Amino acid sequence: MNLKIAVLSGDGIGPEVTLQAKKALHAIGVVYNHEFVFEDAYIGAIAIEKTGKPLPEQTLNLCRNTDSILFGAIGDPKYDNNPEAKVRPEQGLLQLRKELGLFANIRPIKAYPKLMNSSPIKKEVLQGTDFVVYRELNGGLYFGEKNTNEAGTYASDLCEYNEEEIIKITHLAFKEAQNRRKKVTLVDKANVLETSRLWRKVVTKIATEYPDVTLECMYVDNASMQIIVNPRQFDVLLTDNLFGDILSDEASVISGSIGLMSSASIGEKHSLFEPIHGCYTEAKGKNIANPIASILSVALLLDHFGLDTESKKVIAAVEKAIVSNVVTVDLKVDSQFGTNEVGDFVVNYI
């Protein structure tokens, strides 16, 4: 196979972890005879610095014309603490998701036996947990009209959804459930929100087209509790943009470290793969950031292009690294290994 891949490594630890992902993907290419061509471009704070825009035209054009995208991380504390900033790194990612129609963000949540001890949750509770979050990524509170008054004493964000947006991701979620344990849990706040009631109506109707899949509805406040109390109950967790953001970060505690969590953002034409952790600026350049999430996003990419054996190989390499204790300090406090060493181990294994 021949794939052209845009690499948007972004800010903070983005570049160093994405480098390991590229190394892993390159190794897969060599071993399995594929050609992966990488092209780098700016996004986020670094893009603002270089071009004044969080998503330069050039980057967007590149992304439109590649087969897929590897994404690092974005953000910079200097924007976080300045509520007045007009241009922000995160806008780059949001705009990219929207422009490319990446409407589904897919986040697998799994308890790794070897890592259960590093999770704050008890082993008995974690054992056997294996679910996947389907988060809508193009709508909701993130993209509705935003307003402030002149005096700066009032602000608003509009949460909106239309039927089509919900239909698209719902079909993906139900199809995924058919290949898994055949259960979809819709998470919403239908006792309060009009948009949630629309979700419930649309999803309930679509569910009838998948008689082999069970649909369960759960309020988001309850879900945030259930994810910790009884995570095994979930198979496919379907939810909107904001709830998906909160719940999937929460669910990352199940795997033992957010440094293990990767995600796929899928649209009709495009796809993007990224670790779910952020830019973690404090760790930048120290060779301590965990590259596993970024490397696992390569496994998701390969899987997306039907390269099943190759994808499994990457996962096996990561699991081998974990079992061999070749992990960064977030997983083993006294570890000797850094970002680069973990990446090298994975490459060698492949």
Place this chain on the structure above:
Amino acid sequence: MNLKIAVLSGDGIGPEVTLQAKKALHAIGVVYNHEFVFEDAYIGAIAIEKTGKPLPEQTLNLCRNTDSILFGAIGDPKYDNNPEAKVRPEQGLLQLRKELGLFANIRPIKAYPKLMNSSPIKKEVLQGTDFVVYRELNGGLYFGEKNTNEAGTYASDLCEYNEEEIIKITHLAFKEAQNRRKKVTLVDKANVLETSRLWRKVVTKIATEYPDVTLECMYVDNASMQIIVNPRQFDVLLTDNLFGDILSDEASVISGSIGLMSSASIGEKHSLFEPIHGCYTEAKGKNIANPIASILSVALLLDHFGLDTESKKVIAAVEKAIVSNVVTVDLKVDSQFGTNEVGDFVVNYI
């Protein structure tokens, strides 16, 4: 002291747990020589059934003219699964919060040593956790304009905040922090939402009036993770209506059971005390519901009226019940004790 208290026990297990709260409050009255006069009124699904409205005029009038309110729970599965329902039990509670100006919902989160084993989180992580959530309760996505189109294919909810709403609860939160470990964590999504940026701006400014208190800002996705990974870091967690709903339910896993969590809703003139658990319809009438949250809401009520000794007495009674294993099945699977028995134990202790 002489207090007139409206009792809105509501739906599901509401009536049976509120009965235990009344018993406890009555016992305090007898022992400490206070007169607590109770007046019952309908709210929620039961109110819809009796009067067609989730918050009947009569109930609202009663609440306006009492010293305080004891609240049970509301909700009914028959409304949950009907996205078309025009009248819903929850509207009763939301309208009550709004009409009475109950703008701050205060939820204490504590790891009870005796109950740590029943939490899904590891003891080492929980130990020493003691924080309080200040959730804004009159604004945000809950109360902004809601819309649907005629065809029922589009829906929206508006999230809005103005400065005054934020200022009021922020002062409460900082004052509380001064009496505690002197730290406020503002939870928002300021990298995406305009309302969050307003929160950050207003809170940051107010923080300068409390030089002895440290302000920290945290994104809600990160917070949902931090609550599980490192709950001890929080002292006062200040946030908006929706985030507060999600995070405080999530945080309930720290105490071992949501059946232990009570909350105070405070306004300029009025106050309401309620367990944070919902109506739990499946348990209704079975004498298995945990009344502790409801009884602890009495402790919050007493504290609110300056009856410190009395409040501590109620807490001591609950702790004694827990230590003596006089608890419901949610806390001890093979427990012989029911809702009523726990209530009786508390009354006897008082």
